[in-house]
Amino acid sequence: MKKNLLAVVMTAAVIMSGCDNNPLINPADTPFGTPEFSKIKIEHYMPAFEQGLKEARAELEAAINNPDAPTFENTIEAMERGGELLNRVSTIFFVLDGNETSPEMQALALEIQPKLVEFYNDMNLNPTLWQRVKAVYEQRESLNLTEEQAKLLDDTYKGFVRSGANLSDEQKEEYRKISTELSNMTLKFGQNVLAATNAYTLNITNPDEVAELPDFVNENLAAEAKARGQEGWTVTLQAASMSPFLTYSSNRAYKEQVWKAYNSRCIGGELDNTELIKGITELRLKSAQLFGYETYADFVLEERMAENPQTVTSFLDELLSATIGQARREVADVQRYARRNGANYELMPWDFAYWSEKYKNATYAYNEEDVKPYFELENVKKGIFELAGRLYGIKFVQNNEVDVYHPDVQVYEVREANDELLGLLYMDFFPRATKSGGAWMTSFRDVYVDKDGNEVRPLISMCGNFTKPTESTPSLLTFDEFTTFLHEFGHCLHGLFGKGSYASLTGTSVYRDFVELPSQIMENWATEPEFLDIVAVHYQTGEKMPEELRSKIIDSKNYLAAYYNTRQVAYGSSDMKFHSITAPIADAVAFEKEARAACEVLPTIEGCSPCAAFTHVFSGGYAAGYYGYKWAEVLDADAFALFKEKGIFNQEVAASFRENILSKGGIRHPMELYVAFRGHKPATQALIDEIVVPAKRK
Numbered sequence: 001m002k003k004n005l006l007a008v009v010m011t012a013a014v015i016m017s018g019c020d021n022n023p024l025i026n027p028a029d030t031p032f033g034t035p036e037f038s039k040i041k042i043e044h045y046m047p048a049f050e051q052g053l054k055e056a057r058a059e060l061e062a063a064i065n066n067p068d069a070p071t072f073e074n075t076i077e078a079m080e081r082g083g084e085l086l087n088r089v090s091t092i093f094f095v096l097d098g099n100e101t102s103p104e105m106q107a108l109a110l111e112i113q114p115k116l117v118e119f120y121n122d123m124n125l126n127p128t129l130w131q132r133v134k135a136v137y138e139q140r141e142s143l144n145l146t147e148e149q150a151k152l153l154d155d156t157y158k159g160f161v162r163s164g165a166n167l168s169d170e171q172k173e174e175y176r177k178i179s180t181e182l183s184n185m186t187l188k189f190g191q192n193v194l195a196a197t198n199a200y201t202l203n204i205t206n207p208d209e210v211a212e213l214p215d216f217v218n219e220n221l222a223a224e225a226k227a228r229g230q231e232g233w234t235v236t237l238q239a240a241s242m243s244p245f246l247t248y249s250s251n252r253a254y255k256e257q258v259w260k261a262y263n264s265r266c267i268g269g270e271l272d273n274t275e276l277i278k279g280i281t282e283l284r285l286k287s288a289q290l291f292g293y294e295t296y297a298d299f300v301l302e303e304r305m306a307e308n309p310q311t312v313t314s315f316l317d318e319l320l321s322a323t324i325g326q327a328r329r330e331v332a333d334v335q336r337y338a339r340r341n342g343a344n345y346e347l348m349p350w351d352f353a354y355w356s357e358k359y360k361n362a363t364y365a366y367n368e369e370d371v372k373p374y375f376e377l378e379n380v381k382k383g384i385f386e387l388a389g390r391l392y393g394i395k396f397v398q399n400n401e402v403d404v405y406h407p408d409v410q411v412y413e414v415r416e417a418n419d420e421l422l423g424l425l426y427m428d429f430f431p432r433a434t435k436s437g438g439a440w441m442t443s444f445r446d447v448y449v450d451k452d453g454n455e456v457r458p459l460i461s462m463c464g465n466f467t468k469p470t471e472s473t474p475s476l477l478t479f480d481e482f483t484t485f486l487h488e489f490g491h492c493l494h495g496l497f498g499k500g501s502y503a504s505l506t507g508t509s510v511y512r513d514f515v516e517l518p519s520q521i522m523e524n525w526a527t528e529p530e531f532l533d534i535v536a537v538h539y540q541t542g543e544k545m546p547e548e549l550r551s552k553i554i555d556s557k558n559y560l561a562a563y564y565n566t567r568q569v570a571y572g573s574s575d576m577k578f579h580s581i582t583a584p585i586a587d588a589v590a591f592e593k594e595a596r597a598a599c600e601v602l603p604t605i606e607g608c609s610p611c612a613a614f615t616h617v618f619s620g621g622y623a624a625g626y627y628g629y630k631w632a633e634v635l636d637a638d639a640f641a642l643f644k645e646k647g648i649f650n651q652e653v654a655a656s657f658r659e660n661i662l663s664k665g666g667i668r669h670p671m672e673l674y675v676a677f678r679g680h681k682p683a684t685q686a687l688i689d690e691i692v693v694p695a696k697r698k
Contacts, residue, residue: 022044022047023040024045024088024092025044025085032413032424032459034424037096038403038404042102042108045089048085052083052085052087052090053116055083060123063075069135072143075129075133076133076136079123080504081450081451091444093108095461099436100405100406101435106191110187116183117179121163121179124165125165125167133156137153148502148505148667155505155666162291162299164290178283181279182287185276185279186280189280190436190615190619192266193273193619196265196266197237197238198236198433200261200265201230201234202234202235202257202258203233204221204232204235205231209254210232212250213245216372216473216476217244218233220241220468221233221235224241237262237265239438240431240467240468240481243353243480246258246350246353246354247353247357248354252348252351263608263610264608264609265612266612266613273618274587274589276618277578277612277618278586281578281579281585282585285582295581296580296581297579297580299624300579303511304511304513312576313576315631316573316576318688319565319569319688323565323566323691324601326691327562328601330560330562330601331347331352331563331602334347334359335347338351338358346603352602356560364552364553366549368478370549371479371549372467372478373540374549375536376537377466377477379539380485387525387534392493395414395415395416396425398411399411399412406428409426409428421457423458424457424459424460426459426460426462427461429464429475430464430475431466435465436463438465439485439487439488441461442460443459443495443507444460444461446458446503446509447500447503447506449500449502458496458498458507462489464485466481466485482526483523486522486526487519487522490518490522490523491518493518494518494519495508498662500667504666505665507665509665510670511666511670513625513628513632513670514628514632514670514673516629516632516633517635517661517674520629520633520635520636527557530649532545532550558690561690561691562691565630565691568630569599571610572629573596573599574614575622575623575624576627577591577592578611579624580624589609589611589612592609630687633687634682634683634684634686635674637689637690638682639661641686660676660677661673661677
């Protein structure tokens, strides 16, 4: 079916789209150089990719056949600046494939991906080009390069080595096959997860079965049903729908059904991902062994702060051993509370959100229904913009003229106090069937200096799946959604503040176990009284959040902290186990169950497994790197302590954080950057103390 669909698309492309009127090939001269999304049609993509590949190959041939001796400028810099059209088209296509996909887009992705892999393999495996890169690298001490140029040269050299340049001809052919298969498998993995997420709904037509739900949950489920042409109330597997339902519904049968549907996505059936996991991990292992590494984790971690699997395993084990006892006590506390209140059964995973919310409400005397009216999305956005302004002296000016890819998208010009442009920020907040789940930051363009010496500022995008507005209420965020907003906004600042000549070294182009520091440090402001006083305002009355409620939120900051820590450690541990194999996996679900066993504090359920929908690792860029979230928590716990010491709006500390962390990109090793900001290396104990010490005081 997809082949037939693709044939239709390609026929339309030939008939309807030439190069002259293709907005991807010949973009209009728009303000800020922004894409004209409304003019881009599905039939424009393939011709644009083909033209981009044609131009990139011509540039590649020119570099390979250059009769002049190899220099930094005609070899290293030429490759960095080459492929402009291909890079632009690829970025737009794959960003939109995650935000506004369609069956046609997905079919094209499967067609395009192998072509891109083939091109980059042709570049990285070309022996003549490799000899030119090698010649420049061997002269590096005498070239009088700037720090940025030296890093680009070093990264380019390592990139060729780690992409197969030193392999034998036979090994290169094997690497080509592996990389092509891997790209197809990882792309298909993500498509399956999106399809499986969209495939399930629970439609409830009996009003008695939703009467207990808070108004905001009820309204959202009713709005979802209406949008689908259904009667009553509809629960989906989108987090903004599923999570509140699991939290507030007492109907165990419904909750079990929803929870199992979510946690068995892509296990068996037409959208099965378990065989893909086996194939992906085996191919990653084979590629690592081609380069002489024992495991894929060994290969990946050589270019990370952690440096090797032993360091990561020790780090995760240290976190687990320090917090697992507290996590079990937290679950036991919720279980005892549930039993005291009539739950004569062992808590299952689908029960835990409901009873832990009730226990939190009893302990701290508040729940999400009390909190949500104070976190109206537009006001939260305004408050977060104000936070950035107080810290960094920047401002956000909405621009309604910039073309967007969906009506939900808002665009802001981000400017310095002196009105100098930092970049554009696209904000896309709400879930839809064409959009991937979760929340993320990405970019349509990174910071760089063009061939004429002009600085090109970035086009940054922040995407979420927050609670949608209804006919009667605006978008009201849960506290978790508020925290997620801060997290992703931190990534956006990292991209916006980037400086440098080369896109591959600017903004978020840093080690995976460092990239989460700018985002996770922002979460700390979520429980700071001074910031809550700004951002938490009742959407109807305009009154600030009462001090009593604000205090309860702050006091509950560490509620279930150890439980959530062990859950993250479980994800990190299973990722490391999947990528530390030395032989193929027989059964992905059984393998993950064993990998997570030491971290589990709730019963495991047969036939359910997170791995089959673990897009970060099997479709994204976090393979052998998911531990980075916890790693960055150590950094952010230590880094935020300086803000606490000097003041959470202290502009001197913020200026140092911006200069040493947010603006440097990948020019220097992350630990050098961190020490330049903080004055010392971080210690794991800082995070452990955050999790365990407050619990001991209770």
